[in-house]
Ligand code: NDP
């Protein structure tokens with residue numbers, strides 16, 4: 001078993017007397033900044049002038065500066081900008097303000113692994129990546145717990161990079177749940193694979209294909225929505241709590257038999273072969289190159305796909321149905 005590290009393994013003193021700049025105040029940024037502040041650390045936020053997040057961070061008790069000024073003032077710089085913007089902002093505003101002994105940190109390995117961001121040799125380069133969305137990272141922290149995470153060292157200029165990364169993980173609450181050590185390469189490749197094949201790409205297509213099959217066969221879209229989308233969460237909750245075994249224990253024998261006999265006809269040898277191809281495109285940098293070029297050329301394809309997907313009938317049925325689910329509304 002890989003080793004998990006907890007609060008007692010991480011020492012916040014490695015960040016004592018250090019000013020931490022959180023660059024970006026979105027999903028991850030707001031959670032890291034507020035959790036670190038609540039952990040007693042010295043935090044500022046870096047944003048661009050006119051950012052809607054500026055006002056939000058200020059009203060939540062944080063000092064906000066322009067990115068370059070925040071980077072210059074800080075000793076530990078955590079980059080929580082959208083991945084596709086990091087290269088340019090790093091080169092223009094952060095790199096010129098890095099001094100000997102600073103720590104440059106990321107929550108995802110993409111830009112380091114694919115050499116979009118190339119840091120100077122005199123700084124530590126680390127990753128602390130919570131394995132959960134930012135809003136959960138904040139909410140769970142305020143409830144006294146943490147979201148588990150990964151950490152990695154890419155470059156150790158100070159001799160303390162690993163301790164500093166672990167201290168940061170403690171500051172955001174991740175060591176309350178446990179952190180695992182990885183490399184930038186492993187985190188990047190597994191993260192991209194997971195989101196493309198299983199969590200986002202695979203699941204979205206599975207849901208849509210099931211829904212379309214039922215609707216095209218003449219069943220009511222509302223029923224198709226329930227069976228192919230809504231119930232996903234109920235099943236996934238059981239899987240996360242107790243593995244596939246707990247889910248299979250909880251469903252009917254009919255459903256369990258259908259699972260064993262029909263599932264392998266959906267994920268076939270052809271599907272597995274395609275998974276391997278997708279993995280090699282990630283490993284070779286082909287996916288990264290495609291994504292970087294897509295963004296450089298103004299996102300024409302990305303925007304078109306977003307619009308087309310938003311217009312899928314499952315979204316319309318879903319919007320109407322969810323409006324009627326009083327029990328789904330947030331308390
Ligand atoms: P978001 O898109 O939620 O937030 C980005 C933030 O950056 C916003 O506050 C935005 O400000 C700000 N920003 C955008 N452009 C600039 C700029 N030019 N100068 C300064 N600030 C700018 O990003 P995420 O939190 O989703 O992602 C951040 C990092 O965390 C990424 O590396 C991602 O891979 C990683 N990550 C994200 C997870 C998640 O849960 N979303 C999970 C694990 C890792 P404004 O909104 O005001 O324009």
Ligand code: MG
Pocket residue numbers: 108191192195
């Ligand atoms: Mg990801």
Ligand code: MG
Pocket residue numbers: 227
């Ligand atoms: Mg059923």
